[in-house]
Amino acid sequence: MARIGVFVCQCGNNIEGTVDTKKVAEEAQKLPGVVYSRNYKFMCSSPGQEMLKEAIKKHRLDGVLVSACSPHMHEKTFRKASDAAGLNPFRCEMANIREQCSWVHHDRTKKTGTVKGNDLTRMAIERLKRNRPLKKINIPVTRRALVIGGGIAGIQAALDIAEGGREVILVEREPSIGGNMARLSETFPTMDCSQCILTPKMVEVELNEKIKLYAYSEVEKVDGYIGNFTVRIRRKAKYVDEDLCTGCGECIEKCPFKAGSEFELGLTSRKVIYTPFPQSVPNIPVIDAPNCPKFQKDKCGACAVVCGPKAIDFKQKDTVVEEKVGAVVVATGYQMMPNERFGEYGYGRFKDVISGMQFERLASSSGPTGGEIRRPSDGKVPETVVFIQCVGSRDEAKGVSYCSKVCCMYTAKHTMLFRHKVKSGQAYVFYMDIRAGGKRYEEFVRKAIEKDGAMYLRGRVSRVYEKDGKVVVCGADTLSNSQVEIEADMVVLATAVVSRKGSDGLARTIGIGSDRHGFYNEYHPKLKPVETVNAGIYLAGACMGPMDIPESVNMGSAAAGKVLGLFSSEEMAREPIVANVNERVCNACWDCVVACPYSAIERFTVKNGQGDVMGMHAKVNEGVCQGCGVCVAACRSKAIDLAGYTDEQVFAAINAF
């Protein structure tokens, strides 16, 4: 016979207000198997917990039920207390008579609340009687991490994890790390030069012995589960031997062919053998094979001729490497929405209508104009520049519904940079709202207006057209209730920040969720901002939504903190609330495999000693299972049970009602 103790909490007046806890305790006492029952003012208080511990010892309890608040609130507290008194913590259960009972009843006579309190307690006791003691599951942890994406968020995460003494594999798709931040001229609100603050970090990555950098590589597959991932990485052929190349740049110098520069966003061209920008890390060039005559027509080969250490290898092939890691940080960043979608602004039709990111390159001292603001059409210094905000952002019909968050700030910065470089210039900004929420951000925007004279116009642009070498912009200023017209020399569009093309594909590859815009979902928007539904996989930076540099760095460090926490011991303990498959009953229909949102169930083949296939059944990976119970519901043959929530327990509870 069970020896169960019942503890009914008054929670001050939270429960006692509408539930007669004394009565609930008395009713429970009458149930078979209950040997001890009482109520108390605050069960979660130290005296309350002590009482529970003493009762376990004194009455030799083999099960404890606490009728109190939601298990979310204090299940851990009482299980810990039970454990301390020598009782298996999973033999301690809770009945929620607060959130689901006292708080939703208003009957001050306590009549209805007490009835429900009794019911909930009785049901939980029946469930508890059938509870088996469970043991925490220990999983070994591979203490090295994978960081996908070498932008500022990924760099920060990699550096912090390495700082914590753990190995990091940093995978970057482009030939160099640095991401979008490497393109920026100066950064708001302090106006420090982006490359000046970024490149030291890039070099740190290169020099850090704990960081293995795979540039020009892509993650193809992530298998496994928290602490035990196997990652397949494709290292794209650079046609340059990394071990031999000294980064002297002679090949780039001598290469006679050119192609549009991705890094400069088409504002200029680069050689066919190239590094994206002078401070690239690693400083190893790659050959753009589709544009290289050597590959297309077997002509030229100048780079191989001039290369001293003979590092050029036209026969190089992609290689695939496999790495074992315990945690993954996804920091794949963002891209800008293609401007062509907004015909009224003339992007693509008029050369002097450019994107904000292109303006960054024009303003950058390492950019195609050496930092002078010159318009693309004729290289003239523009006197009048119109900036249009919310191009694609906050536009449910043609763009995206969300605010891209950084455009207000970078547009204000652009007007400043323009005015600093073109003293006689005039900047106009069409905006809907100015969103400058951040430390020193509002002051920054006001400075652009009050000190540097940017003319902010509250309204949208209706039309942009070319006339006598000018770009005429028509729009509204709702503050003066008028239509306005500006003869500009150049127009800059603050286009929306969108998720990277193919971000949903990567989400599927690594088993995390993404929203309808392709941004990755955090586990909880407030309390678990860097975790994902897939344990052991963390997020950092703008792959989860528009984000500025400080926020990306925050998230990179936060993700690194989580990774280091996970790596603090060689094994990690997991809650044993996982699904178990009864192999004899499973008929291998695989409904559970399809239903499992965590990809925790595999198709297992049973073989005999000779290697003959004897049968198949579903197998739950305890490291991945989150105990949600979807498979239990999906299983037609009732072969799956959830530990701690078995069918037997649930039916017993229902029958007790």
Add this chain to the structure above:
Amino acid sequence: MNIKLVKEDIESALIRQLERISGEDVKKCYQCGNCSAGCPVAYAMDVPPAQMIRFLQLGRGGEAFGAGSMWLCVGCLQCYSRCPKNVSAASLFEALRQMRLRSGGGHEEVREIPLPFLKGAPQQALVCGFRKLVG
């Protein structure tokens, strides 16, 4: 209304002179509308204070001078006391009046005001009127 915006208007001598007389910087205003909200006579103005400042920001002196609002402003300074950016719309109205009076416009000859009106008007109205209209 259709406005052609040019730097020469935004930074015109007229606007600079208004700023000099009033001691205000129109660029400081961020168009929150507190002045228009609190102004006891804004209901009767054709261009309320905030919008008047907006015209000055856009370099549209004509619209500001063309409006009758400056003659309605009583100089109570409610706008200034509530302005989060410390801009005094009243001072700008005063400057507009001064400039108008100096150019010979809007001037009232006390002698030409009918005596019965003067006798019937409250004292405060006379003080205020003389200050504003006589120049």
